[in-house]
Amino acid sequence: xxxxxxxxxxxxxxxxxxxxxxxxxxxxxxxFIEPRDVxxxxxxxxSLKKDKIPFRVLGLGSNTLVCDKGVRxxxxxxxxxxxxxxxxxxxxxxxxxxxxxNKLIRLAAKQGLAGLEFLSGIPGTVxxxxxxxxxxxxxxxxxxxxVESVTIVDYRGSIRILKKKDLKFGYRKSxxxxxxxxxxxxxxxxxxxxxxxxxISRYIRYRKNSQDLSHPSAGCIFKNPPASSAxxxxxxxxxxxxxxxxxVVSGKHANFIVNDGDAKALDIxxxxxxxxxxxxxxxxxxxxxxxxIWQ
Ligand code: FAD
Ligand code: EPU
Numbered sequence: 001x002x003x004x005x006x007x008x009x010x011x012x013x014x015x016x017x018x019x020x021x022x023x024x025x026x027x028x029x030x031x032f033i034e035p036r037d038v039x040x041x042x043x044x045x046x047s048l049k050k051d052k053i054p055f056r057v058l059g060l061g062s063n064t065l066v067c068d069k070g071v072r073x074x075x076x077x078x079x080x081x082x083x084x085x086x087x088x089x090x091x092x093x094x095x096x097x098x099x100x101x102n103k104l105i106r107l108a109a110k111q112g113l114a115g116l117e118f119l120s121g122i123p124g125t126v127x128x129x130x131x132x133x134x135x136x137x138x139x140x141x142x143x144x145x146x147v148e149s150v151t152i153v154d155y156r157g158s159i160r161i162l163k164k165k166d167l168k169f170g171y172r173k174s175x176x177x178x179x180x181x182x183x184x185x186x187x188x189x190x191x192x193x194x195x196x197x198x199x200i201s202r203y204i205r206y207r208k209n210s211q212d213l214s215h216p217s218a219g220c221i222f223k224n225p226p227a228s229s230a231x232x233x234x235x236x237x238x239x240x241x242x243x244x245x246x247x248v249v250s251g252k253h254a255n256f257i258v259n260d261g262d263a264k265a266l267d268i269x270x271x272x273x274x275x276x277x278x279x280x281x282x283x284x285x286x287x288x289x290x291x292x293i294w295q
Contacts (some may be wrong), residue, residue, distance in 0.1 A: 003047030010080075017066040017075065020058055022123060024216040025265050026066025026294070029075040031270050036084040038159070038182065045157040045180070048074055058295065059128030060100070063218055067265045067295040076180065078127060083182070088113070091188055092148065097127030097181040101134070105168035109200060114191035117148050117199040122219075127181040132292075133169040138224050144169025146186040152179035159224040172290055173224055183209040212250035215258035221272060222255055230279075230287055231255035235280040241271075244271045269293075 002012060015032035018024050035041040040191030048055050054073035058064065083098035088111050095104050101124050105116045122134055130150065135142030150162045155178065168175040222230040234254035242249045243260070250256035257268055276287050
Protein backbone atom coordinates (compact mmCIF):
# COMPACT_ATOMS: atom_id res chain seq x y z
CA UNK A 1 0.00 0.00 0.00
CA UNK A 2 2.86 2.40 -0.75
CA UNK A 3 0.57 4.44 -2.94
CA UNK A 4 -1.49 5.50 0.06
CA UNK A 5 1.50 7.47 1.31
CA UNK A 6 1.96 9.18 -2.07
CA UNK A 7 -1.58 10.52 -2.17
CA UNK A 8 -2.77 13.87 -0.86
CA UNK A 9 -6.24 12.32 -0.61
CA UNK A 10 -8.36 11.84 2.51
CA UNK A 11 -8.61 8.09 3.10
CA UNK A 12 -10.96 6.32 5.50
CA UNK A 13 -10.71 2.60 6.18
CA UNK A 14 -13.74 0.32 6.58
CA UNK A 15 -16.05 3.29 6.05
CA UNK A 16 -19.78 2.39 6.40
CA UNK A 17 -21.46 3.39 3.14
CA UNK A 18 -24.81 3.87 4.90
CA UNK A 19 -23.31 7.24 5.93
CA UNK A 20 -23.00 8.16 2.26
CA UNK A 21 -26.29 6.99 0.71
CA UNK A 22 -29.70 8.64 0.82
CA UNK A 23 -31.25 5.24 1.74
CA UNK A 24 -29.02 5.19 4.87
CA UNK A 25 -28.32 1.55 4.09
CA UNK A 26 -25.19 -0.42 3.21
CA UNK A 27 -22.07 -2.04 4.66
CA UNK A 28 -18.50 -0.77 4.55
CA UNK A 29 -15.96 -0.44 1.76
CA UNK A 30 -12.27 -1.16 2.34
CA UNK A 31 -11.14 2.38 1.44
CA PHE A 32 -13.23 5.53 1.08
CA ILE A 33 -11.02 7.97 -0.79
CA GLU A 34 -11.45 11.67 -1.54
CA PRO A 35 -8.68 12.73 -3.95
CA ARG A 36 -7.46 16.31 -3.46
CA ASP A 37 -7.18 17.20 -7.16
CA VAL A 38 -6.99 15.74 -10.66
CA UNK A 39 -3.32 14.70 -10.42
CA UNK A 40 -4.07 12.94 -7.16
CA UNK A 41 -7.01 11.15 -8.82
CA UNK A 42 -4.85 10.05 -11.77
CA UNK A 43 -2.19 8.70 -9.42
CA UNK A 44 -4.86 6.94 -7.40
CA UNK A 45 -6.39 5.21 -10.45
CA UNK A 46 -3.00 4.06 -11.72
CA SER A 47 -2.06 2.71 -8.27
CA LEU A 48 -5.35 0.90 -7.72
CA LYS A 49 -5.07 -0.64 -11.16
CA LYS A 50 -1.47 -1.73 -10.55
CA ASP A 51 -2.43 -3.38 -7.23
CA LYS A 52 -5.57 -4.89 -8.81
CA ILE A 53 -7.83 -3.18 -6.26
CA PRO A 54 -11.38 -2.77 -7.59
CA PHE A 55 -12.92 0.70 -7.35
CA ARG A 56 -16.17 2.58 -7.93
CA VAL A 57 -17.27 6.20 -7.73
CA LEU A 58 -19.98 7.46 -5.42
CA GLY A 59 -21.63 10.86 -5.81
CA LEU A 60 -24.29 11.81 -3.26
CA GLY A 61 -25.46 8.18 -3.10
CA SER A 62 -29.05 9.18 -3.89
CA ASN A 63 -29.56 6.49 -6.51
CA THR A 64 -27.45 3.72 -5.03
CA LEU A 65 -28.41 0.72 -2.91
CA VAL A 66 -25.33 -0.80 -1.24
CA CYS A 67 -25.65 -4.39 0.00
CA ASP A 68 -25.31 -5.16 3.71
CA LYS A 69 -21.87 -6.74 3.48
CA GLY A 70 -20.55 -3.64 1.72
CA VAL A 71 -18.18 -3.67 -1.26
CA ARG A 72 -14.56 -4.71 -1.57
CA UNK A 73 -11.90 -2.29 -2.68
CA UNK A 74 -12.06 1.47 -2.96
CA UNK A 75 -14.94 3.90 -3.22
CA UNK A 76 -13.86 7.22 -4.72
CA UNK A 77 -15.78 10.34 -3.78
CA UNK A 78 -15.14 13.63 -5.59
CA UNK A 79 -15.93 15.74 -2.56
CA UNK A 80 -12.94 18.08 -2.48
CA UNK A 81 -13.33 21.69 -3.70
CA UNK A 82 -11.34 21.01 -6.90
CA UNK A 83 -14.19 18.82 -8.21
CA UNK A 84 -16.98 21.21 -7.19
CA UNK A 85 -16.14 24.26 -9.28
CA UNK A 86 -18.82 25.86 -11.44
CA UNK A 87 -18.07 28.60 -13.96
CA UNK A 88 -20.22 30.46 -16.47
CA UNK A 89 -19.24 31.95 -19.81
CA UNK A 90 -22.01 33.36 -22.00
CA UNK A 91 -24.48 30.49 -22.48
CA UNK A 92 -22.04 27.79 -21.40
CA UNK A 93 -21.64 26.42 -17.89
CA UNK A 94 -18.77 24.19 -16.79
CA UNK A 95 -19.55 22.17 -13.67
CA UNK A 96 -17.33 19.83 -11.68
CA UNK A 97 -18.67 16.30 -11.27
CA UNK A 98 -18.73 16.64 -7.48
CA UNK A 99 -20.86 19.79 -7.49
CA UNK A 100 -24.45 19.54 -6.33
CA UNK A 101 -27.18 19.63 -8.94
CA ASN A 102 -29.23 22.09 -6.91
CA LYS A 103 -26.32 24.51 -6.60
CA LEU A 104 -25.80 24.36 -10.36
CA ILE A 105 -29.48 25.11 -11.00
CA ARG A 106 -29.49 28.07 -8.57
CA LEU A 107 -26.30 29.52 -10.02
CA ALA A 108 -27.59 29.28 -13.59
CA ALA A 109 -30.91 30.87 -12.59
CA LYS A 110 -29.08 33.82 -10.99
CA GLN A 111 -27.37 34.44 -14.33
CA GLY A 112 -30.67 34.23 -16.22
CA LEU A 113 -29.73 30.91 -17.82
CA ALA A 114 -32.55 28.44 -18.37
CA GLY A 115 -32.74 24.74 -19.21
CA LEU A 116 -32.00 23.01 -15.91
CA GLU A 117 -35.28 23.79 -14.12
CA PHE A 118 -36.77 20.31 -14.69
CA LEU A 119 -34.02 18.90 -12.44
CA SER A 120 -35.04 21.06 -9.46
CA GLY A 121 -35.50 19.06 -6.28
CA ILE A 122 -33.49 16.05 -7.48
CA PRO A 123 -30.76 15.33 -4.95
CA GLY A 124 -27.39 14.33 -6.39
CA THR A 125 -24.14 15.44 -7.90
CA VAL A 126 -23.49 16.48 -11.48
CA UNK A 127 -21.49 13.24 -12.03
CA UNK A 128 -24.29 11.02 -10.73
CA UNK A 129 -26.92 12.95 -12.68
CA UNK A 130 -24.96 12.48 -15.91
CA UNK A 131 -24.38 8.74 -15.45
CA UNK A 132 -28.10 8.29 -14.70
CA UNK A 133 -29.23 10.90 -17.27
CA UNK A 134 -31.40 12.20 -14.44
CA UNK A 135 -34.66 13.88 -15.25
CA UNK A 136 -38.37 13.44 -15.48
CA UNK A 137 -39.91 10.28 -16.80
CA UNK A 138 -39.22 8.04 -19.82
CA UNK A 139 -40.92 10.39 -22.31
CA UNK A 140 -38.72 13.45 -21.58
CA UNK A 141 -35.05 14.07 -22.35
CA UNK A 142 -32.83 14.13 -19.26
CA UNK A 143 -29.75 16.06 -18.16
CA UNK A 144 -27.78 14.57 -21.08
CA UNK A 145 -29.86 16.64 -23.50
CA UNK A 146 -28.02 19.80 -22.37
CA VAL A 147 -24.50 18.44 -22.62
CA GLU A 148 -21.89 19.82 -25.03
CA SER A 149 -18.89 17.83 -23.75
CA VAL A 150 -17.75 15.76 -20.79
CA THR A 151 -14.24 15.53 -19.34
CA ILE A 152 -13.44 12.08 -18.00
CA VAL A 153 -10.60 10.03 -16.58
CA ASP A 154 -10.50 6.58 -18.11
CA TYR A 155 -9.58 3.51 -16.13
CA ARG A 156 -5.95 3.79 -17.24
CA GLY A 157 -5.77 7.18 -15.53
CA SER A 158 -5.79 9.30 -18.73
CA ILE A 159 -7.92 12.42 -19.17
CA ARG A 160 -10.13 12.71 -22.26
CA ILE A 161 -12.78 15.11 -23.50
CA LEU A 162 -15.82 13.41 -24.99
CA LYS A 163 -17.80 15.56 -27.42
CA LYS A 164 -21.55 15.53 -27.93
CA LYS A 165 -21.23 13.08 -30.85
CA ASP A 166 -19.43 10.53 -28.59
CA LEU A 167 -22.17 10.60 -25.96
CA LYS A 168 -25.29 8.46 -25.72
CA PHE A 169 -28.08 9.10 -23.25
CA GLY A 170 -31.21 7.00 -22.75
CA TYR A 171 -33.88 6.65 -20.10
CA ARG A 172 -31.83 6.67 -16.85
CA LYS A 173 -28.71 5.49 -18.66
CA SER A 174 -25.66 6.75 -20.54
CA UNK A 175 -22.54 5.37 -22.16
CA UNK A 176 -20.40 7.06 -19.47
CA UNK A 177 -20.47 4.42 -16.77
CA UNK A 178 -17.05 3.00 -17.67
CA UNK A 179 -15.37 6.34 -16.89
CA UNK A 180 -14.86 8.67 -13.96
CA UNK A 181 -16.54 11.93 -14.84
CA UNK A 182 -14.54 15.03 -13.93
CA UNK A 183 -16.69 17.80 -15.32
CA UNK A 184 -19.34 18.67 -17.87
CA UNK A 185 -19.96 21.60 -20.20
CA UNK A 186 -23.63 22.36 -20.77
CA UNK A 187 -25.35 24.90 -23.01
CA UNK A 188 -28.26 26.88 -21.62
CA UNK A 189 -30.51 29.60 -22.98
CA UNK A 190 -31.05 33.17 -21.78
CA UNK A 191 -34.46 33.74 -20.20
CA UNK A 192 -36.22 36.06 -17.82
CA UNK A 193 -34.99 35.38 -14.26
CA UNK A 194 -38.48 35.59 -12.72
CA UNK A 195 -39.79 33.04 -15.23
CA UNK A 196 -36.88 30.66 -14.44
CA UNK A 197 -37.46 31.04 -10.69
CA UNK A 198 -41.19 30.37 -11.15
CA UNK A 199 -40.46 27.17 -13.09
CA ILE A 200 -38.00 25.99 -10.43
CA SER A 201 -40.62 26.53 -7.71
CA ARG A 202 -43.22 24.67 -9.79
CA TYR A 203 -41.00 21.58 -10.20
CA ILE A 204 -40.08 21.56 -6.51
CA ARG A 205 -43.74 21.89 -5.51
CA TYR A 206 -44.72 19.01 -7.83
CA ARG A 207 -42.07 16.73 -6.28
CA LYS A 208 -43.01 17.73 -2.72
CA ASN A 209 -46.68 17.02 -3.41
CA SER A 210 -46.26 13.69 -5.20
CA GLN A 211 -43.15 12.11 -3.66
CA ASP A 212 -42.39 10.71 -0.21
CA LEU A 213 -39.67 12.96 1.20
CA SER A 214 -40.43 12.11 4.84
CA HIS A 215 -38.06 9.12 5.09
CA PRO A 216 -34.74 8.06 3.55
CA SER A 217 -35.13 6.55 0.06
CA ALA A 218 -33.42 6.45 -3.31
CA GLY A 219 -36.33 8.04 -5.18
CA CYS A 220 -38.17 5.76 -7.60
CA ILE A 221 -37.03 2.20 -7.15
CA PHE A 222 -38.17 0.86 -10.57
CA LYS A 223 -38.08 2.37 -14.05
CA ASN A 224 -41.40 3.11 -15.66
CA PRO A 225 -42.32 0.53 -18.31
CA PRO A 226 -43.06 2.08 -21.75
CA ALA A 227 -46.27 4.16 -21.70
CA SER A 228 -46.95 3.27 -18.09
CA SER A 229 -46.09 4.25 -14.53
CA ALA A 230 -44.45 1.80 -12.13
CA UNK A 231 -45.96 3.74 -9.20
CA UNK A 232 -49.48 3.37 -10.54
CA UNK A 233 -49.02 -0.36 -11.26
CA UNK A 234 -47.62 -1.07 -7.78
CA UNK A 235 -50.44 0.98 -6.26
CA UNK A 236 -53.03 -1.00 -8.25
CA UNK A 237 -51.53 -4.20 -6.82
CA UNK A 238 -52.50 -2.89 -3.38
CA UNK A 239 -48.89 -2.87 -2.19
CA UNK A 240 -48.77 0.56 -0.52
CA UNK A 241 -47.44 0.25 3.04
CA UNK A 242 -46.31 -3.37 2.49
CA UNK A 243 -43.35 -3.91 4.82
CA UNK A 244 -40.38 -6.25 5.07
CA UNK A 245 -38.33 -5.41 8.16
CA UNK A 246 -37.97 -1.63 8.11
CA UNK A 247 -38.29 -1.40 4.30
CA VAL A 248 -41.76 -0.09 3.41
CA VAL A 249 -43.58 0.70 0.18
CA SER A 250 -44.47 4.36 0.66
CA GLY A 251 -48.11 5.14 1.28
CA LYS A 252 -47.69 8.39 -0.68
CA HIS A 253 -45.91 7.11 -3.83
CA ALA A 254 -45.88 3.37 -4.45
CA ASN A 255 -42.65 3.45 -6.52
CA PHE A 256 -40.77 4.73 -3.45
CA ILE A 257 -39.42 2.22 -0.94
CA VAL A 258 -38.58 4.06 2.26
CA ASN A 259 -36.30 3.21 5.15
CA ASP A 260 -38.54 3.38 8.20
CA GLY A 261 -35.77 3.11 10.79
CA ASP A 262 -33.01 0.58 10.34
CA ALA A 263 -33.82 -1.17 7.05
CA LYS A 264 -31.28 -3.63 5.70
CA ALA A 265 -30.43 -3.81 2.01
CA LEU A 266 -31.75 -7.38 2.10
CA ASP A 267 -35.17 -6.12 3.30
CA ILE A 268 -35.27 -3.68 0.40
CA UNK A 269 -34.20 -6.31 -2.15
CA UNK A 270 -36.83 -8.77 -0.83
CA UNK A 271 -39.51 -6.09 -1.04
CA UNK A 272 -38.41 -5.29 -4.60
CA UNK A 273 -38.74 -9.00 -5.49
CA UNK A 274 -42.20 -9.18 -3.98
CA UNK A 275 -43.28 -6.11 -5.97
CA UNK A 276 -41.86 -7.50 -9.21
CA UNK A 277 -43.72 -10.81 -8.68
CA UNK A 278 -47.05 -9.10 -7.96
CA UNK A 279 -46.78 -6.70 -10.93
CA UNK A 280 -45.79 -9.59 -13.22
CA UNK A 281 -48.77 -11.65 -11.98
CA UNK A 282 -51.33 -8.86 -12.35
CA UNK A 283 -50.08 -7.02 -15.46
CA UNK A 284 -47.62 -9.45 -17.10
CA UNK A 285 -44.96 -6.70 -17.01
CA UNK A 286 -41.36 -6.98 -15.82
CA UNK A 287 -40.25 -4.04 -13.68
CA UNK A 288 -36.58 -3.11 -13.98
CA UNK A 289 -34.71 -1.56 -11.04
CA UNK A 290 -34.06 2.16 -11.40
CA UNK A 291 -31.54 2.24 -8.54
CA UNK A 292 -27.94 1.13 -8.97
CA ILE A 293 -27.38 -1.95 -6.84
CA TRP A 294 -23.87 -2.41 -5.44
CA GLN A 295 -23.12 -5.96 -4.37
P1 FAD B 1 -24.98 8.24 -6.94
O1 FAD B 1 -26.16 7.52 -6.38
O2 FAD B 1 -23.89 8.59 -6.02
O3 FAD B 1 -24.39 7.39 -8.15
C1 FAD B 1 -25.23 6.94 -9.19
C2 FAD B 1 -24.33 6.23 -10.23
O4 FAD B 1 -23.45 7.19 -10.81
C3 FAD B 1 -23.42 5.17 -9.62
O5 FAD B 1 -23.30 4.13 -10.55
C4 FAD B 1 -22.09 5.86 -9.44
O6 FAD B 1 -21.00 4.97 -9.53
C5 FAD B 1 -22.09 6.80 -10.64
N1 FAD B 1 -21.31 8.02 -10.44
C6 FAD B 1 -21.55 9.04 -9.58
N2 FAD B 1 -20.66 10.04 -9.75
C7 FAD B 1 -19.81 9.64 -10.74
C8 FAD B 1 -18.66 10.20 -11.38
N3 FAD B 1 -18.18 11.40 -11.05
N4 FAD B 1 -18.06 9.48 -12.35
C9 FAD B 1 -18.51 8.25 -12.69
N5 FAD B 1 -19.57 7.66 -12.13
C10 FAD B 1 -20.23 8.34 -11.16
N6 FAD B 1 -33.60 10.84 -10.27
C11 FAD B 1 -34.14 11.31 -11.41
O7 FAD B 1 -33.59 11.07 -12.49
N7 FAD B 1 -35.28 12.06 -11.38
C12 FAD B 1 -35.93 12.35 -10.22
O8 FAD B 1 -36.95 13.01 -10.26
C13 FAD B 1 -35.36 11.88 -9.00
N8 FAD B 1 -35.95 12.14 -7.82
C14 FAD B 1 -35.39 11.67 -6.68
C15 FAD B 1 -36.00 11.98 -5.45
C16 FAD B 1 -35.45 11.52 -4.26
C17 FAD B 1 -36.12 11.85 -2.96
C18 FAD B 1 -34.25 10.74 -4.28
C19 FAD B 1 -33.62 10.25 -3.00
C20 FAD B 1 -33.66 10.42 -5.48
C21 FAD B 1 -34.21 10.88 -6.70
N9 FAD B 1 -33.62 10.59 -7.93
C22 FAD B 1 -34.17 11.09 -9.08
C23 FAD B 1 -32.45 9.71 -8.02
C24 FAD B 1 -31.10 10.45 -7.89
O9 FAD B 1 -31.24 11.60 -7.10
C25 FAD B 1 -30.50 10.84 -9.25
O10 FAD B 1 -30.31 9.72 -10.07
C26 FAD B 1 -29.16 11.57 -9.05
O11 FAD B 1 -28.80 12.15 -10.27
C27 FAD B 1 -28.03 10.64 -8.60
O12 FAD B 1 -26.89 11.41 -8.29
P2 FAD B 1 -25.84 10.95 -7.16
O13 FAD B 1 -24.70 11.86 -7.17
O14 FAD B 1 -26.55 10.81 -5.86
O15 FAD B 1 -25.46 9.53 -7.73
N1 EPU C 1 -49.43 7.16 -9.29
C1 EPU C 1 -50.36 6.39 -8.63
N2 EPU C 1 -50.01 5.87 -7.42
C2 EPU C 1 -48.79 6.09 -6.86
C3 EPU C 1 -47.84 6.85 -7.55
C4 EPU C 1 -48.18 7.40 -8.78
O1 EPU C 1 -51.46 6.16 -9.13
O2 EPU C 1 -48.57 5.58 -5.75
C5 EPU C 1 -49.82 7.76 -10.58
C6 EPU C 1 -49.89 9.30 -10.47
O3 EPU C 1 -51.14 9.71 -10.00
C7 EPU C 1 -49.62 9.73 -11.90
C8 EPU C 1 -48.69 8.62 -12.44
O4 EPU C 1 -48.82 7.51 -11.56
O5 EPU C 1 -50.81 9.70 -12.65
C9 EPU C 1 -47.24 9.08 -12.52
O6 EPU C 1 -46.75 9.45 -11.23
P1 EPU C 1 -45.72 10.67 -11.01
O7 EPU C 1 -46.26 11.91 -11.62
O8 EPU C 1 -45.34 10.69 -9.59
O9 EPU C 1 -44.48 10.27 -11.90
P2 EPU C 1 -43.68 8.93 -12.00
O10 EPU C 1 -43.84 8.42 -13.39
O11 EPU C 1 -44.00 8.02 -10.88
C10 EPU C 1 -41.42 9.95 -12.88
C11 EPU C 1 -39.98 9.66 -12.52
C12 EPU C 1 -39.59 10.47 -11.29
C13 EPU C 1 -39.79 11.95 -11.58
C14 EPU C 1 -41.27 12.18 -11.93
C15 EPU C 1 -41.60 13.63 -12.25
C16 EPU C 1 -39.44 7.38 -13.12
C17 EPU C 1 -39.31 5.97 -12.65
N3 EPU C 1 -39.84 8.26 -12.20
O12 EPU C 1 -42.20 9.47 -11.79
O13 EPU C 1 -38.21 10.23 -11.05
O14 EPU C 1 -39.48 12.72 -10.44
O15 EPU C 1 -41.62 11.36 -13.07
O16 EPU C 1 -40.89 14.08 -13.31
O17 EPU C 1 -39.21 7.66 -14.29
C18 EPU C 1 -36.58 8.91 -9.87
O18 EPU C 1 -36.10 8.64 -10.98
O19 EPU C 1 -36.07 8.52 -8.79
C19 EPU C 1 -37.79 9.73 -9.82
C20 EPU C 1 -38.41 10.01 -8.68
